[in-house]
Amino acid sequence: MAKPKRRAEPRIVFAKIAVHLAALTPLAILLWQVWSVAKTGSNALGADPVAEIEHRLGLWALRFLVIALAITPLRQLTGWNVLIRFRRMLGLYAFAYATLHFAAYLGLDLRGYWTQIFEDIAKRPYITVGFIAWLLLVPLAVTSTAGWIKRLGRNWARLHKLVYAVAVLAVLHFWWLVKSDIREPALYAGIIALLLGWRIWKRWARPRTSLSARA
């Protein structure tokens, strides 16, 4: 199927390159630290590099999820419709970091005990919800292409509402693994509550305003 090719404006291209570079920076820093620890035995990643790598990849997955979820409210607040053109790549970065996070858990943390994953998913609520969150991101990532958007039509938007569930599960995953200091997960829970609350408010408020406008 031939797509009408729209010529990208240079400003958008530059902005996208900048976003890519910014999004890859945390990964680059992490890889550089891994290299430096391997090379010099420094403790750039702390005493337990595996835990640090897992934690940091997970945190960036959550951050990109939050940023992607912030696009729509920001667009509505500012009227900058151009923002929507960055949403897919931000969502895909959330998926990429989540996948690396999951891979680090399997490949670096469990390693020889990888079969423990089955027990963990079944018995540990924080791993259960984390795994489900990642699993739900998979169809969203797969259907993020222009072809799939077209093919799914109205259902595409319905399917991609799953991202709200992912956000809730991701923050639960963070909350439940913390021993007692819940300040950091609470911060993300608050941000996500705001972003989802905004949508609920918009949906709830819109019919009434349009009604009163009509009257």
Next chain:
Amino acid sequence: MTLRDALNIPSGEITGEAVYRDRRRVLAALGLFPTLGIAGCSEAAPPPSKVVVTPEQAKSGFRTSEEQTRELDATTYNNFYEFGTNKDDPANAAKTLRTSPWTVAVGGHCAKPGKLSLDDLLKGLTPQERIYRMRCVEGWSMVIPWLGVPLGDVLKRFEPTSKAKYVAFTTLDDPKQMPGLRVPVLDWPYREGLRIDEAMHPLTLLATGLYGKALPQQNGAPLRLVVPWKYGFKGIKSIVAITFVENMPKTSWNMSQSSEYGFFSNVNPAVDHPRWSQKTERRIAGSASKLFAERIPTLPFNGYADQVASLYAGMDLKKWF
């Protein structure tokens, strides 16, 4: 060396006050264990190739020949919430802890209660080196050479009475020195406790040092508990009070979440933390070349079952976790 150079000695090279004050005990320990001085002289030094453990030491559990954790790791990766909840917070923030003068109040059901300076508390006792495994409830572990005295030797001097069924410990509670106390992540002050037979067990150590040096603040200076068969949080840091009590004392993590942290908190791979498995642990130890800590099976009583399992004979360890 010119005068200018002499004046430029980095403060780290000047003997710390705590070490200086502790010199007799530290020197005594060095005399007893000459190899320790070499092992502990610098962070860059590789861990001792192989610690020689006599059959008696192996039997007592006092020393393990397992690869040790780097001093740098053991002193920068700490849970000491009084200085923040991140692992590197204590190493960064604990410099404000004044460890001298230090007094410990010993009281409760004993014939000779008293408020003693640290020197008086430990007078006449020679610090011993103990190389113990340390298993954190979070699922990681270290191997650390401690310096300290058996807790029982200290407790006996206060002549606990027959009513002394348990021993309760309290950490310093001074927000001026401990910025983390402003955050109510736990019900301060930090409290821990042992049953009297656990407290009197020869493995239970009142530690004053590690790696042949005085305890750094972040590791619980100047005085902390080390109970190697229990999860690390039982090893209460910067102790200011020791009390003999009749009933099981309240302990901080148990107060915070009793379904997750029991009073005994013996290392037990058969009893999972409700939120994560305790079957295996990541061992943070070995040479610097090891980037990724190895996961190993967790042993009942952290490998000290031969020494301590009899303390819990007849007890349902799933119930008394």
